[in-house]
Amino acid sequence: MTNEKGFTLIEMLIVLLIISVLLILTIPNITKNNTMIRDKGCEALVLTADAQVQAYFLDNGSYPASLNELVSEGYLKQDTCPDGNSLRYDSASGKVTSPADEPQS
Template sequence: MLNNERGFTLIEMLIVLLVISVLLIITIPNMSKNSTTVKDKGCEALLKTTEAQVEAYFIDNSKRPESLQTLITEGYITQSTCPDGSELQYEDGVVSAPASSE
Protein backbone atom coordinates (compact mmCIF):
# COMPACT_ATOMS: atom_id res chain seq x y z
CA MET A 1 0.00 0.00 0.00
CA LEU A 2 1.17 3.53 -0.79
CA ASN A 3 0.90 5.63 2.37
CA ASN A 4 3.43 8.28 1.31
CA GLU A 5 1.60 9.56 -1.75
CA ARG A 6 2.48 13.18 -2.48
CA GLY A 7 0.37 15.60 -4.48
CA PHE A 8 -3.05 17.18 -4.44
CA THR A 9 -6.31 15.31 -4.39
CA LEU A 10 -9.13 16.18 -6.74
CA ILE A 11 -11.05 17.87 -3.90
CA GLU A 12 -8.05 20.04 -3.00
CA MET A 13 -7.62 21.13 -6.63
CA LEU A 14 -11.34 21.99 -6.89
CA ILE A 15 -11.13 24.10 -3.73
CA VAL A 16 -8.13 26.01 -5.11
CA LEU A 17 -9.96 26.61 -8.41
CA LEU A 18 -13.03 27.81 -6.49
CA VAL A 19 -10.96 30.31 -4.49
CA ILE A 20 -9.26 31.62 -7.65
CA SER A 21 -12.62 31.94 -9.41
CA VAL A 22 -14.11 33.92 -6.53
CA LEU A 23 -11.13 36.29 -6.51
CA LEU A 24 -11.47 36.84 -10.26
CA ILE A 25 -15.21 37.47 -9.97
CA ILE A 26 -14.53 40.12 -7.33
CA THR A 27 -11.60 41.92 -9.01
CA ILE A 28 -12.54 42.08 -12.71
CA PRO A 29 -15.64 44.30 -12.30
CA ASN A 30 -13.68 46.66 -10.04
CA MET A 31 -10.93 47.04 -12.62
CA SER A 32 -13.39 47.83 -15.41
CA LYS A 33 -15.17 50.43 -13.25
CA ASN A 34 -11.90 52.23 -12.64
CA SER A 35 -10.78 52.36 -16.28
CA THR A 36 -12.72 55.61 -16.88
CA THR A 37 -11.05 57.20 -13.86
CA VAL A 38 -7.64 56.06 -15.07
CA LYS A 39 -8.24 57.55 -18.52
CA ASP A 40 -9.42 60.85 -17.01
CA LYS A 41 -6.35 61.05 -14.76
CA GLY A 42 -4.12 60.24 -17.74
CA CYS A 43 -5.65 63.12 -19.69
CA GLU A 44 -5.15 65.48 -16.74
CA ALA A 45 -1.50 64.43 -16.48
CA LEU A 46 -0.96 64.94 -20.23
CA LEU A 47 -2.57 68.38 -19.97
CA LYS A 48 -0.26 69.46 -17.12
CA THR A 49 2.80 68.10 -18.92
CA THR A 50 1.86 69.86 -22.15
CA GLU A 51 1.28 73.15 -20.32
CA ALA A 52 4.74 72.84 -18.77
CA GLN A 53 6.28 72.09 -22.15
CA VAL A 54 4.60 75.15 -23.70
CA GLU A 55 6.36 77.22 -21.04
CA ALA A 56 9.66 75.41 -21.69
CA TYR A 57 9.30 76.14 -25.41
CA PHE A 58 8.62 79.80 -24.59
CA ILE A 59 11.75 79.99 -22.43
CA ASP A 60 13.88 78.37 -25.14
CA ASN A 61 12.49 80.31 -28.12
CA SER A 62 11.09 83.55 -26.65
CA LYS A 63 7.76 82.85 -28.32
CA ARG A 64 4.82 80.52 -27.89
CA PRO A 65 4.53 77.52 -30.19
CA GLU A 66 2.13 77.89 -33.11
CA SER A 67 0.47 74.54 -32.39
CA LEU A 68 0.86 71.35 -30.40
CA GLN A 69 2.31 69.79 -33.53
CA THR A 70 5.24 72.21 -33.18
CA LEU A 71 5.91 70.82 -29.70
CA ILE A 72 5.82 67.28 -31.06
CA THR A 73 8.12 68.13 -33.99
CA GLU A 74 10.59 69.92 -31.72
CA GLY A 75 10.62 67.00 -29.24
CA TYR A 76 8.98 68.76 -26.31
CA ILE A 77 6.09 66.27 -26.15
CA THR A 78 5.49 62.91 -27.81
CA GLN A 79 1.71 63.05 -28.17
CA SER A 80 -1.29 65.32 -27.88
CA THR A 81 -3.89 62.57 -27.64
CA CYS A 82 -5.42 61.61 -24.29
CA PRO A 83 -5.72 57.94 -23.31
CA ASP A 84 -9.44 58.08 -24.14
CA GLY A 85 -8.61 59.10 -27.72
CA SER A 86 -9.55 62.78 -27.49
CA GLU A 87 -7.14 65.50 -28.62
CA LEU A 88 -5.86 68.33 -26.44
CA GLN A 89 -6.81 71.80 -27.68
CA TYR A 90 -4.33 74.66 -28.07
CA GLU A 91 -5.18 78.27 -28.76
CA ASP A 92 -3.30 81.50 -28.02
CA GLY A 93 -0.76 79.76 -25.77
CA VAL A 94 -3.41 78.02 -23.67
CA VAL A 95 -3.72 74.24 -23.59
CA SER A 96 -7.09 72.78 -22.67
CA ALA A 97 -8.55 69.32 -22.35
CA PRO A 98 -11.58 68.32 -24.38
CA ALA A 99 -14.90 68.27 -22.58
CA SER A 100 -15.44 65.09 -20.60
CA SER A 101 -17.86 62.61 -22.14
CA GLU A 102 -19.50 61.80 -18.80
Protein backbone atom coordinates in the same frame (compact mmCIF):
# COMPACT_ATOMS: atom_id res chain seq x y z
CA MET B 1 1.85 2.82 -2.49
CA THR B 2 1.39 3.42 1.18
CA ASN B 3 3.19 6.82 1.28
CA GLU B 4 1.71 8.69 -1.72
CA LYS B 5 1.62 12.44 -1.20
CA GLY B 6 -0.34 14.87 -3.38
CA PHE B 7 -3.55 16.75 -3.75
CA THR B 8 -6.87 15.07 -4.25
CA LEU B 9 -9.30 16.16 -6.93
CA ILE B 10 -11.57 17.74 -4.31
CA GLU B 11 -8.72 19.86 -2.92
CA MET B 12 -7.81 21.08 -6.40
CA LEU B 13 -11.45 21.97 -7.14
CA ILE B 14 -11.70 23.96 -3.90
CA VAL B 15 -8.55 25.95 -4.80
CA LEU B 16 -9.94 26.66 -8.29
CA LEU B 17 -13.25 27.76 -6.75
CA ILE B 18 -11.49 30.20 -4.41
CA ILE B 19 -9.42 31.66 -7.26
CA SER B 20 -12.55 32.03 -9.41
CA VAL B 21 -14.41 33.87 -6.65
CA LEU B 22 -11.49 36.26 -6.18
CA LEU B 23 -11.39 36.99 -9.91
CA ILE B 24 -15.14 37.58 -10.02
CA LEU B 25 -14.81 40.12 -7.21
CA THR B 26 -11.78 42.01 -8.57
CA ILE B 27 -12.41 42.28 -12.33
CA PRO B 28 -15.46 44.60 -12.07
CA ASN B 29 -13.49 46.96 -9.79
CA ILE B 30 -10.64 47.14 -12.27
CA THR B 31 -12.91 47.93 -15.22
CA LYS B 32 -14.87 50.48 -13.19
CA ASN B 33 -11.69 52.39 -12.33
CA ASN B 34 -10.37 52.28 -15.89
CA THR B 35 -12.28 55.44 -16.89
CA MET B 36 -10.96 57.31 -13.87
CA ILE B 37 -7.40 56.27 -14.73
CA ARG B 38 -7.79 57.56 -18.29
CA ASP B 39 -9.18 60.88 -17.05
CA LYS B 40 -6.28 61.33 -14.62
CA GLY B 41 -3.82 60.51 -17.41
CA CYS B 42 -5.39 63.18 -19.61
CA GLU B 43 -5.24 65.74 -16.80
CA ALA B 44 -1.55 64.98 -16.27
CA LEU B 45 -0.87 65.32 -20.01
CA VAL B 46 -2.59 68.74 -20.06
CA LEU B 47 -0.39 69.96 -17.22
CA THR B 48 2.73 68.61 -18.92
CA ALA B 49 1.80 70.15 -22.28
CA ASP B 50 1.05 73.48 -20.60
CA ALA B 51 4.48 73.44 -18.95
CA GLN B 52 6.15 72.56 -22.25
CA VAL B 53 4.36 75.42 -24.01
CA GLN B 54 5.87 77.76 -21.43
CA ALA B 55 9.31 76.16 -21.90
CA TYR B 56 8.98 76.65 -25.68
CA PHE B 57 8.01 80.28 -25.07
CA LEU B 58 11.10 80.81 -22.91
CA ASP B 59 13.36 79.20 -25.52
CA ASN B 60 11.92 80.89 -28.62
CA GLY B 61 10.20 84.07 -27.44
CA SER B 62 6.81 83.10 -28.90
CA TYR B 63 4.17 80.43 -28.44
CA PRO B 64 4.20 77.48 -30.83
CA ALA B 65 1.71 77.52 -33.69
CA SER B 66 0.32 74.11 -32.69
CA LEU B 67 0.94 71.17 -30.41
CA ASN B 68 2.34 69.30 -33.41
CA GLU B 69 5.21 71.78 -33.37
CA LEU B 70 5.94 70.84 -29.75
CA VAL B 71 5.97 67.17 -30.72
CA SER B 72 8.27 67.72 -33.71
CA GLU B 73 10.65 69.90 -31.64
CA GLY B 74 10.89 67.23 -28.92
CA TYR B 75 9.06 69.11 -26.16
CA LEU B 76 6.23 66.54 -26.09
CA LYS B 77 6.04 62.88 -27.03
CA GLN B 78 2.31 62.93 -27.83
CA ASP B 79 -0.59 65.34 -28.11
CA THR B 80 -3.41 62.85 -27.55
CA CYS B 81 -4.91 61.71 -24.26
CA PRO B 82 -4.90 58.02 -23.26
CA ASP B 83 -8.57 57.84 -24.30
CA GLY B 84 -7.63 58.89 -27.86
CA ASN B 85 -8.92 62.48 -27.80
CA SER B 86 -6.59 65.22 -28.98
CA LEU B 87 -5.65 68.09 -26.69
CA ARG B 88 -6.96 71.56 -27.54
CA TYR B 89 -4.50 74.42 -27.90
CA ASP B 90 -4.99 78.18 -28.22
CA SER B 91 -1.90 79.63 -29.89
CA ALA B 92 -2.83 83.20 -28.95
CA SER B 93 -2.83 82.59 -25.20
CA GLY B 94 -0.67 79.45 -25.09
CA LYS B 95 -3.34 77.63 -23.09
CA VAL B 96 -3.73 73.85 -23.37
CA THR B 97 -7.05 72.19 -22.47
CA SER B 98 -8.48 68.71 -22.66
CA PRO B 99 -11.65 67.78 -24.56
CA ALA B 100 -13.30 67.03 -21.18
CA ASP B 101 -12.83 70.71 -20.16
CA GLU B 102 -15.14 71.93 -22.91
CA PRO B 103 -18.81 72.50 -22.02
CA GLN B 104 -21.23 69.81 -23.12
CA SER B 105 -23.89 70.87 -25.61
